Amino acid sequence: MLFALTTDYGTREQRTECVRLINEGASLKDATSALGLPMWLRNIPAGALRQPFGDLPDTVAFNLEISNYIPKTETEIHYWLRRVLYAYQACDAEYALWMARQKRFPFRDRSSEPHTLLAAWAWFSMQSGTRGQQLLRKAWSPKISIRKAYDEARAWEHRLRLAERLGNGLLDTWFCGGMIGRYEFVPLVTVDDFLTEARIMGNCLDQYGDQLTHENARVFSMRLGGRHVADVEIGFHDDDPLMPMIEQIKGPKNKRASPEIWQAAYMWLGSQKFRPMKEGVLGGKEIGKKIKAAIWNPYLDQISDPTLRNRVEQYAFGPHLERLDRLREIFDGTMD
Numbered sequence: 246m247l248f249a250l251t252t253d254y255g256t257r258e259q260r261t262e263c264v265r266l267i268n269e270g271a272s273l274k275d276a277t278s279a280l281g282l283p284m285w286l287r288n289i290p291a292g293a294l295r296q297p298f299g300d301l302p303d304t305v306a307f308n309l310e311i312s313n314y315i316p317k318t319e320t321e322i323h324y325w326l327r328r329v330l331y332a333y334q335a336c337d338a339e340y341a342l343w344m345a346r347q348k349r350f351p352f353r354d355r356s357s358e359p360h361t362l363l364a365a366w367a368w369f370s371m372q373s374g375t376r377g378q379q380l381l382r383k384a385w386s387p388k389i390s391i392r393k394a395y396d397e398a399r400a401w402e403h404r405l406r407l408a409e410r411l412g413n414g415l416l417d418t419w420f421c422g423g424m425i426g427r428y429e430f431v432p433l434v435t436v437d438d439f440l441t442e443a444r445i446m447g448n449c450l451d452q453y454g455d456q457l458t459h460e461n462a463r464v465f466s467m468r469l470g471g472r473h474v475a476d477v478e479i480g481f482h483d484d485d486p487l488m489p490m491i492e493q494i495k496g497p498k499n500k501r502a503s504p505e506i507w508q509a510a511y512m513w514l515g516s517q518k519f520r521p522m523k524e525g526v527l528g529g530k531e532i533g534k535k536i537k538a539a540i541w542n543p544y545l546d547q548i549s550d551p552t553l554r555n556r557v558e559q560y561a562f563g564p565h566l567e568r569l570d571r572l573r574e575i576f577d578g579t580m581d
Contacts, residue, residue: 246277252297255281285311293322299330299550302338314345328360334553335364337371339387347391359395361560365544366398376540380404380440382451405540406454408436412532419463419479419489425513428506430477431466442466445473447498462492467506475502477510488519537561 250260263280277284283303302311311329316322325345333341369377370384378384382400389397411434418432433439433450442464443451456462467475480492494502494510541561548554 246273246280246282248291248294249280249282249298254298283308288312288315289322289326290319292319293326295323296327299553300334301330302333302341304338307338307342310342311345331360332364334550335361335548335557336368340364340367340385343387349391357556358560361557362398362402363394365541365557365560366394366401368544369401372543375543376408377405377544380408380436380540400452403452403454404436404440405537407439407451407457408540409533409537410454410457411436411439412536415457415463418465420465420514420517422465423513423516425509425516427469428474428509428513429468430510430513431468433464433466439464442473442476445497446476446495448476448495450476467494467510473497475506475510479514489514 246263249255250263253260255263259280263276266276266279273287274284277287281301283301285308286301314325316325328347329341329345332344365377366381367385369375370381370386372378380401381397382404383397385394385397414435415432418434420432422430422432424430433442439450439453443449450464453462453464461480463479465477465479466473467477475494475496477494478492479489482488482490491510491514494507496502496506541557545554545557545561548557
């Protein structure tokens with residue numbers, strides 16, 4: 246309570262009433278109630294408090310459970326409390342309780358990106374009808390482990406990038422679909438095409454934002470009598486970047502494709518009219534920016550705290566993903 250008073254927690258009227266009750270010898274419960282502080286904070290040692298509180302969870306369920314998860318040392322409590330309060334402010338009390346239960350948090354506390362991503366992913370998991378929720382592979386739930394949650398949040402992040410990069414769809418698929426013998430070749434054009442194909446085939450096509458960003462791949466779905474049997478990835482030929490080559494063909498769940506499927510794919514590619522494969526033919530940067538804003542705005546609109554909103558905006562629209570792209574190119578040996 247004293248920490249809250251010295252850091253200007255609550256309104257001026259609340260602080261004045263709290264001090265009045267203290268001077269009159271009122272109970273701790275009455276004084277903290279006047280200040281708007283939840284009673285669960287009395288289990289937090291003063292040495293663990295190093296920054297102002299912000300909004301605090303005060304639901305019945307939260308007050309009943311939270312004390313069971315408080316760590317032992319002041320240093321541990323400090324970082325734990327930061328995680329819990331951010332989880333509440335960036336999502337809700339249920340998510341904050343889930344975060345409080347995580348005894349082993351696998352990320353450095355000084356890195357804000359995992360926290361920001363997890364909270365946004367969890368929030369969209371509970372927002373029916375938003376594009377952010379439609380792009381989820383799996384939603385957050387209080388029973389999910391922290392490792393599984395982060396895996397799913399990262400998969401969601403890649404889907405966001407796929408949606409941004411594709412915009413309203415590929416403007417140039419390099420080659421036309423069509424029939425070769427019994428097999429039909431269907432180009433994947435929109436983000437929903439990629440998501441549907443990934444779900445049906447049990448593969449990672451929903452994570453293909455990077456490949457499409459660098460303009461070095463196109464994907465076609467092979468179908469037999471309407472049944473999805475393989476995915477064909479076309480890329481640039483090693484000896485001539487203007488000519489195509491089949492990078493890979495995978496069956497359901499990335500199983501090896503049969504020789505018949507390979508032969509049909511080569512026949513289909515050989516039947517195409519070759520021309521220089523153009524770069525810069527994705528949905529366009531401006532369209533991508535609009536799509537990204539449309540995805541993130543429902544989340545940003547409900548954040549009232551300017552510091553928190555700025556943190557989310559920096560994550561959603563900042564340069565960190567581009568830095569990751571650069572590092573990936575260096576590690577892949579594609580960039581000096």
